Amino acid sequence: xxxxxxxxxxxxxxxxxxxxxxxxxxxxxxxxxxxxFARESDYKGPIELSGAPKGASILILGAGMAGxxxxxxxxxxxxxxxxxxxxxxxxxxxxxLRGGDEYTELGGARQKCEFDPGLYVNPGPWRxxxxxxxxxxxxxxxxxxxxxxNEINFNAYLHSSRAFGGKPQRYRHIYADYHGHIAxxxxxxxxxxxxxAELTAEDKEKLLESLRVFGVLDxxxxxxxxxxxxxxxxxxxxxxxxxxxxxxxxTPIARDELLKSGLANYLVTPxxxxxxxxxxxxxxxxxxxxxxxxxxxxxxxxxxxKVTAIGQDERGVSVTYVDARHGGEPKEAHADWCLxxxxxxxxxxxxxxxxxxxxxxxxxxxxxxxxxxxxxFKRRFWExxxxxxxxxxxxxxxxxxxxxxxxxxxxxxxxxxxxxYVWGTNAYEFxxxxxxxxxxxxxxxxxxxxxxxxxxxxxxxxxxxxxxPFTQGCFANWSDDARASHYANLCQIDGRIxxxxxxxxxxxxxxxxxxxxxxxxxxxxxxxxVATA
Amino acid sequence: MATPLSVAARLGCxxxxxxxxxxxxCADEPPPFSPPGSFTDLGHFAHQDGATLFRAICQGCHMAxxxxxxxxxxxxxxxxxxxxxxxxxxxxxxxxxxxxxxxxGDYLSDAQVAEVVNYVRSHFGNQYPDALTQQDVTRLR
Numbered sequence: 246x247x248x249x250x251x252x253x254x255x256x257x258x259x260x261x262x263x264x265x266x267x268x269x270x271x272x273x274x275x276x277x278x279x280x281x282f283a284r285e286s287d288y289k290g291p292i293e294l295s296g297a298p299k300g301a302s303i304l305i306l307g308a309g310m311a312g313x314x315x316x317x318x319x320x321x322x323x324x325x326x327x328x329x330x331x332x333x334x335x336x337x338x339x340x341x342l343r344g345g346d347e348y349t350e351l352g353g354a355r356q357k358c359e360f361d362p363g364l365y366v367n368p369g370p371w372r373x374x375x376x377x378x379x380x381x382x383x384x385x386x387x388x389x390x391x392x393x394x395n396e397i398n399f400n401a402y403l404h405s406s407r408a409f410g411g412k413p414q415r416y417r418h419i420y421a422d423y424h425g426h427i428a429x430x431x432x433x434x435x436x437x438x439x440x441x442a443e444l445t446a447e448d449k450e451k452l453l454e455s456l457r458v459f460g461v462l463d464x465x466x467x468x469x470x471x472x473x474x475x476x477x478x479x480x481x482x483x484x485x486x487x488x489x490x491x492x493x494x495x496t497p498i499a500r501d502e503l504l505k506s507g508l509a510n511y512l513v514t515p516x517x518x519x520x521x522x523x524x525x526x527x528x529x530x531x532x533x534x535x536x537x538x539x540x541x542x543x544x545x546x547x548x549x550x551k552v553t554a555i556g557q558d559e560r561g562v563s564v565t566y567v568d569a570r571h572g573g574e575p576k577e578a579h580a581d582w583c584l585x586x587x588x589x590x591x592x593x594x595x596x597x598x599x600x601x602x603x604x605x606x607x608x609x610x611x612x613x614x615x616x617x618x619x620x621x622f623k624r625r626f627w628e629x630x631x632x633x634x635x636x637x638x639x640x641x642x643x644x645x646x647x648x649x650x651x652x653x654x655x656x657x658x659x660x661x662x663x664x665x666y667v668w669g670t671n672a673y674e675f676x677x678x679x680x681x682x683x684x685x686x687x688x689x690x691x692x693x694x695x696x697x698x699x700x701x702x703x704x705x706x707x708x709x710x711x712x713x714p715f716t717q718g719c720f721a722n723w724s725d726d727a728r729a730s731h732y733a734n735l736c737q738i739d740g741r742i743x744x745x746x747x748x749x750x751x752x753x754x755x756x757x758x759x760x761x762x763x764x765x766x767x768x769x770x771x772x773x774x775v776a777t778a
Numbered sequence: 779m780a781t782p783l784s785v786a787a788r789l790g791c792x793x794x795x796x797x798x799x800x801x802x803x804c805a806d807e808p809p810p811f812s813p814p815g816s817f818t819d820l821g822h823f824a825h826q827d828g829a830t831l832f833r834a835i836c837q838g839c840h841m842a843x844x845x846x847x848x849x850x851x852x853x854x855x856x857x858x859x860x861x862x863x864x865x866x867x868x869x870x871x872x873x874x875x876x877x878x879x880x881x882x883g884d885y886l887s888d889a890q891v892a893e894v895v896n897y898v899r900s901h902f903g904n905q906y907p908d909a910l911t912q913q914d915v916t917r918l919r
Contacts, residue, residue, distance in 0.1 A: 612880070677838035711838050
């Protein structure tokens with residue numbers, strides 16, 4: 246469950262990885278299929294909605310990615326659209342925190358982001374895989390520039406508090422040495438004839454040849470300190486020029502020490518289908534795509550609208566809402582149809598007039614705990630001192646990850662780290678703290694990986710998703726059982742009401758899931774409207 | 779049918795033996811973190827007593843005073859909550875989850891569930907004299 250990871254969802258991804266590591270590929274594939282990871286985003290290009298009946302109205306609840314995409318497309322199709330949004334901003338979880346932003350979490354604790362201009366953290370989704378076609382298409386159509394998100398950084402750290410005396414290890418060392426050692430072991434088995442039952446003489450020859458290249462083995466199939474292995478894992482002192490001293494070769498980590506550390510288990514992380522290159526982020530913050538959609542539909546959106554009841558009859562829908570900031574008399578919005586993108590964690594607490602099967606579905610999906618941190622430092626010491634440009638370090642400490650900024654690299658000055666991205670038990674424990682306690686702990690813990698933390702730290706902010714007033718959790722964590730029993734019912738158009746969002750997708754926690762869900766639902770709703778007009 | 783989470787939780791149990799005893803901390807300090815697992819450890823809460831479990835988990839949503847919170851939706855108050863009259867109800871909610879609330883059955887032992895339910899039912903204005911036993915929780919799983 247620290248596991249259940251993703252952009253938001255790193256957790257599920259991590260979970261899958263753990264299942265794969267521990268229970269074998271077959272179970273992993275089964276889990277992947279369940280969670281919808283084994284196939285690409287099913288996006289066929291911009292949606293075509295023609296023939297909307299004149300004057301037909303659609304009320305959209307929620308101005309996150311699903312609601313915004315729906316509003317953008319339905320307005321273009323000629324519908325009369327109105328959007329109600331609980332927050333005083335659009336974007337929902339597609340959200341970026343910058344200096345001057347304020348965030349009040351459930352319980353009333355208010356944080357003010359004190360980042361310098363140009364610095365930010367994405368507390369929700371922070372990366373877009375190359376196969377998220379719908380997200381990439383909207384970014385292109387809306388002219389939002391993207392930049393690479395380097396999920397993998399060979400010079401970032403893998404860290405176990407229980408190995409190597411707690412000293413973080415470079416990814417490239419663990420990577421090269423693990424491959425070297427397993428290639429050597431496998432070569433030994435082949436050369437001793439231990440795989441003769443499996444391999445022909447030609448197979449053996451080919452395998453040995455590839456293992457020598459793959460593991461950087463010497464002529465005797467040993468993985469040992471040499472120019473060749475330093476070319477792979479790096480030198481202890483760099484190669485220079487002229488009269489500079491010659492490079493110092495590096496020494497591979499001993500096999501038993503490496504195995505005992507367990508760090509090789511992290512190597513698979515950037516090779517998950519959802520995380521392999523190329524990955525992208527919008528320049529300037531993840532909210533840029535949502536903001537571009539919002540600019541197109543802004544006059545249609547009413548902020549601070551807290552929905553308190555959703556009703557329908559054969560003629561239309563009526564939604565009751567109150568001013569979330571100032572209270573006062575309930576208001577009512579009416580329309581022919583309603584597209585509701587309110588997360589199930591919230592919707593399950595609101596009276597909504599839909600059929601029993603859909604109600605049961607709405608009440609059957611738990612929302613996952615996750616916590617993210619943005620920490621500002623006086624200087625980009627991870628670049629200046631440690632030559633880590635972008636990417637992610639992984640640790641078994643409660644912060645679980647440190648993400649390095651992928652923008653402004655090598656420009657000097659201040660920087661904001663993702664000071665933790667937490668799932669599982671530690672996410673609940675962080676959530677239960679005050680924001681001040683959380684940030685203090687994240688700095689204290691991060692100092693075990695980067696000792697520069699205490700001297701360079703300036704300010705920080707945290708988002709614990711279970712305390713988010715607008716989602717009460719990070720994402721809809723469908724179990725296999727709930728998916729089998731309820732997913733189809735959640736996807737129905739129930740009279741005049743239909744749902745959309747990452748929770749109505751097989752890509753939970755990803756923006757792509759929210760966008761595909763919006764497109765799928767409005768496509769079906771449009772067909773129904775045209776057919777019954 | 780095994781869910782990914784329940785599979786994962788079983789893997790996590792392999793390492794539950796590493797759990798440290800909960801240390802005594804003053805009430806305004808957060809409880810210590812559950813110990814880091816191996817990479818395949820999905821986590822099991824370390825804290826054993828009801829008060830510490832409440833402060834490490836429940837107050838994240840139900841708040842330190844157990845009065846809940848209201849936003850677009852709400853987290854119900856546990857303080858003075860008549861639904862706690864039967865110990866079975868809160869125990870089932872903790873074990874299985876309810877609506878958006880995740881299930882904690884894979885994260886907590888039967889003894890831990892009994893501890894935290896008994897703590898909530900005897901604090902925050904709740905004064906239910908009957909206590910849940912570990913065996914009661916085992917039967918509810």
